[in-house]
Amino acid sequence: MIITREPKIKIIGLVVYLIVSIIMSKWVIPFYLDTTNPNSDLSFFTVTFIGQIFAFGLPLYVLVKWVRITRNHSIEKSQIYEIPNKPLINKQSLKYILWVVPVYLVVKLLSESLMLGLYYFNGSSNLAVDIQHPNAQSFFIIVLLVAIIPAIIEEITYRGLYFDTYRDDKFKFVCISTLVFMFSHSNPISIFTALILSSYFSVVIIRTQSIKLVIILHFLFNLISLWVSNYVVFPLSLLSAIKNVVTPQTVLGYGLINLGLGLGIIWMTFLLKKKRHVFTRIRSSSKLGFKFKYEDLLSILLSVIAISAYIVF
Known part of the structure; x- marks a missing residue:
C-alpha cells in the first residue's frame, strides 16, 4: 500500500x-x-x-x-503491516495474546457493571437474556462476520492508518485513534468497551509496530466474547444467568460486585507487572508511585464486594 x-x-x-x-x-x-x-x-x-x-x-x-x-x-x-525483523509468534507476542483473557474479563465485568447501573437508575429489572447455543455452522458464520472481518477492517482503519499518520507522535495517535474508535460505536456500553480495547491495542501496536498482531488480538477478543455470549452462563452476570424479573437491589448488588472484581483485576495486574515478587515487596507502597497505601484501595474493593453481597443476599 x-x-x-x-x-x-x-x-x-x-x-x-x-x-x-x-x-x-x-x-x-x-x-x-x-x-x-x-x-x-x-x-x-x-x-x-x-x-x-x-x-x-x-x-x-x-x-x-x-x-x-x-x-x-x-x-x-x-509498510504499516511489516513486522520489524522478527516472527509473528514470539515471546513478546505470546505475552500480549495471553493478556487477551484478563483484558476480556475486565471489559466484561466493568461493562456489565455499567449496564446494570443504567438498568438500576432507569428502573428496569427484566434482564433475562437467552443463551442461543447455535450449531457449529451458524457459529462459524457469526465468527466470520462478527470476529474475523471486523478485526481486519477495524484494525487497518483505526490503528494501522492512524499509526502510520501519527508515527512520530504516540500520544496524539492513542488519543485520536481511541476517540474515533469509541465514537464509531453507537451506544454507551460499546463506547466504554471500545475505550478499553482501543487503549490496549494502541499500546500493543506502539510497542510491536505489528498490525498483524493487533488484528489477531482483536479477533481473539471477539471470539471469546462470542463464545461466552452464545454458550456460557458467565458467573455474576445477571444478563446471562437470570431467567425472570429481579429486584432493583439485586441489580445494584451484582453491578457493584462486578465493579469491585473488575477494579480488583486491574489493581492486581498492576502489582504483578510492577513487582516480580509481589508478595514480598508489596508493603513498599511508596515505590509504586502512589500517595496512598495499597491496603486502602484493597480495603475499599473488599468493602464494595462485601456491601454488594449483603445487598444481594
Whole structure:
C-alpha cells in the first residue's frame, strides 16, 4: 500500500474516509434496505456483511486511491503491516495474546457493571437474556462476520492508518485513534468497551509496530466474547444467568460486585507487572508511585464486594 508522508494529505484522506464510513453505515445502507425492500428475507448475517463491505471496504478503497492520486516524487512507500525483523509468534507476542483473557474479563465485568447501573437508575429489572447455543455452522458464520472481518477492517482503519499518520507522535495517535474508535460505536456500553480495547491495542501496536498482531488480538477478543455470549452462563452476570424479573437491589448488588472484581483485576495486574515478587515487596507502597497505601484501595474493593453481597443476599 502506498501511504503519503505528507500529514495534511493523509489527515484529509482519513477525515473523508471516516465521514463516508459513518454516512454509509448509519444512514445510507439502513435507508436503502428499508425503502427498497422493507419485507426482505435477507438474514442478519447477509445485511451485516453488506454493511461492512460498503461502510468500510469501499471508503478504504477510495482512501487508497486518494493517496495514490495525490502522491508526488517525495512520497515513499510505508509498510504499516511489516513486522520489524522478527516472527509473528514470539515471546513478546505470546505475552500480549495471553493478556487477551484478563483484558476480556475486565471489559466484561466493568461493562456489565455499567449496564446494570443504567438498568438500576432507569428502573428496569427484566434482564433475562437467552443463551442461543447455535450449531457449529451458524457459529462459524457469526465468527466470520462478527470476529474475523471486523478485526481486519477495524484494525487497518483505526490503528494501522492512524499509526502510520501519527508515527512520530504516540500520544496524539492513542488519543485520536481511541476517540474515533469509541465514537464509531453507537451506544454507551460499546463506547466504554471500545475505550478499553482501543487503549490496549494502541499500546500493543506502539510497542510491536505489528498490525498483524493487533488484528489477531482483536479477533481473539471477539471470539471469546462470542463464545461466552452464545454458550456460557458467565458467573455474576445477571444478563446471562437470570431467567425472570429481579429486584432493583439485586441489580445494584451484582453491578457493584462486578465493579469491585473488575477494579480488583486491574489493581492486581498492576502489582504483578510492577513487582516480580509481589508478595514480598508489596508493603513498599511508596515505590509504586502512589500517595496512598495499597491496603486502602484493597480495603475499599473488599468493602464494595462485601456491601454488594449483603445487598444481594
